[in-house]
Amino acid sequence: MLLVGAPTTLLAAPSALAQALDPGRARGADLGSLEQLMAQTLQGELGDEATARQLASHIADAGFRWEYPSFPVREAESVVAYSFGYRSATGKVDPRTGLSDGEETPEPGPINAMLADAVHAIRQVRDVPVYAQWEIAQILAEKYRMKDVFAIFPVKGADGRKTYLSTDGVAQAAVARAGTAQALGKVAVVGHRDHVKRCILVSRKNGMTAAAAAREVPLPVHYDPRSAQPWTRGREVYLLSDVIAQLTMAQARLITEASA
Structure with a gap:
């Protein structure tokens, strides 16, 4: 069990370090990875790489990006x-x-x-x-x-x-x-x-x-x-x-x- 868990822990460590150093950047990187995964999944479902990328972008913007611009x-x-x-x-x-x-x-x-x-x-x-x-x-x-x-x-x-x-x-x-x-x-x-x-x-x-x-x-x-x-x-x-x-x-x- 320790051996099975070790690679996951090692892989997670850089992400955890990045989030500790710059949480905003880490969240952006995570969302970028998620959008890429959605595009890959949709490509497999649709057989259309360009449309899959576009659709993943729309879904990510609407469903996963909730920050908003502000000014003083x-x-x-x-x-x-x-x-x-x-x-x-x-x-x-x-x-x-x-x-x-x-x-x-x-x-x-x-x-x-x-x-x-x-x-x-x-x-x-x-x-x-x-x-x-x-x-x-x-x-x-x-x-x-x-x-x-x-x-x-x-x-x-x-x-x-x-x-x-x-x-x-x-x-x-x-x-x-x-x-x-x-x-x-x-x-x-x-x-x-x-x-x-x-x-x-x-x-x-x-x-x-x-x-x-x-x-x-x-x-x-x-x-x-x-x-x-x-x-x-x-x-x-x-x-x-x-x-x-x-x-x-x-x-x-x-x-x-x-x-x-």
């Missing part, structure tokens, strides 16, 4: 804040959208309160305009009496029903409210820790110069089991939802390129 709070010229779930007093919601079924007034919930705290922390350093989904904007008004906040609400469809805005819909609304993406300047994105990477990607897709100020302003990683949106009640189900959304974005890019 003092550089922020505006804030765009994306909410994360909300609460329904009656519990009657449309499972397809998470929207309340009826005329009740939804409640922002505890996660959006944490996101509002993050916005407030940024405004303590930089007095910049804030574009926030209504759940966050409501708390900013009630708790902090914050001015210069532009609330983004669900929109009514042709049938008169409200439609909860997607992450992309919020980004579009913020740009429309500002006039242009350039008018927003350098955007500090505020979002849930597991959502903020995609928030930044979507903000950039809509023309914003965007990153998080999260190195100085921590973002919430908690989940609300009473959220009206089922996919925001727990980490496993949310992360799967976000991976799917990121892969859908990659698919859309490829379709656009193929149609050009």
Whole structure:
């Protein structure tokens, strides 16, 4: 048993040493190895080396890379804040959208309160305009009496029903409210820790110069089991939802390129 285990230990030692010396570099190397292994496995399944490499890259980006770009709070010229779930007093919601079924007034919930705290922390350093989904904007008004906040609400469809805005819909609304993406300047994105990477990607897709100020302003990683949106009640189900959304974005890019 000792002889069988010895080579594994010896092989693991350089990786452990590398991680101790430079954890970030070691994680990158491990992910590179994983991506290579996925590409090799997919090549065996598909018989197509080029496609296997491309597919492995998309899967690695969406499912295994959760870091996100950031800049110092003092550089922020505006804030765009994306909410994360909300609460329904009656519990009657449309499972397809998470929207309340009826005329009740939804409640922002505890996660959006944490996101509002993050916005407030940024405004303590930089007095910049804030574009926030209504759940966050409501708390900013009630708790902090914050001015210069532009609330983004669900929109009514042709049938008169409200439609909860997607992450992309919020980004579009913020740009429309500002006039242009350039008018927003350098955007500090505020979002849930597991959502903020995609928030930044979507903000950039809509023309914003965007990153998080999260190195100085921590973002919430908690989940609300009473959220009206089922996919925001727990980490496993949310992360799967976000991976799917990121892969859908990659698919859309490829379709656009193929149609050009």
